[in-house]
């Protein structure tokens with residue numbers, strides 16, 4: 001078997017360029033990306049070994065069922081891995097001296113290739129020894145190989161890549177210009193490069209696997225993080241809903257008991273006040289009659305007549321005061337009734353100005369240093385739950401008056417602040433604006449003012465529920481809030497309600 005399993009000593013020897021080999025070897029060892037490594041490796045081999053074309057075949061793992069005996073044989077030769085997967089040689093790089101870039105990672109099974117001698121490669125894989133043919137077409141052992149018959153190749157060098165006595169791959173080189181192209185020195189060069197290549201390929205594969213593993217794990221981690229984030233968001237939403245519900249419950253209970261109390265007091269006062277009022281009116285009429293009678297009787301007696309007139313005048317003044325006073329009490333009672341409007345939990349068509357007026361009368365008694373200005377430009381009837389809207393107006397006005405008084409205390413100036421309340425229609429919405437000259441709010445407070453339990457008031461002074469409850473009442477009316485504020489200058493809160501909406 002001339003030329004097989006041994007190198008050809010008699011072929012003219014080139015001088016071994018050690019410096020070039022070391023450099024090439026360094027280039028190969030410096031590459032960790034499989035694709036780049038294979039490209040560089042093929043170029044270097046083709047050039048430094050003097051091949052016209054070359055192939056690099058690597059072991060491909062594939063599940064096959066083998067007998068125990070086959071298994072141990074294949075394992076011995078490194079053709080099978082520990083986990084029982086059969087290895088198969090596949091072409092992973094192909095390079096031609098005439099072409100610029102080697103083609104790599106094609107994964108073509110050896111048996112499918114028509115560009116090399118399959119039997120030579122199989123022979124090397126089986127025996128784990130290199131084959132050097134000076135003139136392959138004349139070589140008897142492979143004379144039946146379809147590729148050799150068809151292409152009549154000249155010089156062939158087929159070399160196993162072995163690492164830890166296991167086959168990792170095969171380098172197949174051809175030179176069809178010359179016979180005996182692969183000289184002893186060139187084979188030596190290839191040997192040196194191949195041993196480095198085997199290590200580098202193994203490293204690159206490990207690196208590649210590691211990269212894939214890292215990418216896979218990172219993806220899993222990201223997925224997990226995303227899920228975690230989602231869960232966190234869901235929890236936050238649930239928590240917020242719970243807080244809202246709790247806030248509403250607290251506030252509506254508060255308002256309901258306040259409403260019941262107010263309605264009760266109003267009811268109790270209503271009867272005696274009516275009583276006083278009616279009697280005062282009746283007394284006034286009776287007194288007039290009595291006065292007329294006395295006037296007639298004492299028409300002759302000037303002195304007595306003057307005295308009687310003076311007495312009657314005092315009675316009239318007192319009775320007028322009683323009538324006025326009881327009238328005022330009647331209005332207050334009506335306001336209280338309007339405010340609580342417990343009988344109006346249902347939807348009603350009302351003018352909101354009525355609710356604003358009643359609320360204003362209640363609140364104005366508490367804040368003496370505030371001037372209230374009303375401008376009801378438009379005042380259409382809207383369908384709403386009046387008692388609930390009154391709660392909203394009360395909360396807003398309370399905040400405004402508190403802000404005005406706080407400012408007065410801060411600057412030590414008792415000049416009254418103003419709260420201007422306007423109503424106006426725009427695009428089938430009714431706007432109710434409350435503009436105060438109070439301390440105003442910064443951006444942070446504006447953002448949070450509707451949050452349940454958010455308050456800037458000192459401990460015990462505010463629950464921080466007023467605006468959050470108002471917000472949900474307005475939202476239930478399909479309305480919305482608009483807030484504008486400037487620190488130190490004042491605030492405008494606008495409630496927008498749909499004119500035709502069903503609350």
Ligand SMILES: Nc1ncnc2c1ncn2[C@@H]1O[C@H](COP(=O)(O)OP(=O)(O)OP(=O)(O)O)[C@@H](O)[C@H]1O
Nearest residue numbers: 399400403440449455456462463464465466467491
């Ligand atoms: N007109 C306003 N001017 C300045 N700050 C305001 C005004 N309206 C609301 N705020 C700010 O918004 C916060 C939240 O208001 P909200 O009515 O919800 O609670 P509160 O007034 O603090 O407490 P509560 O209404 O329960 O007494 C207030 O503490 C205040 O900081």
Ligand SMILES: [Mg+2]
Nearest residue numbers: 395399466467
């Ligand atoms: Mg408030």
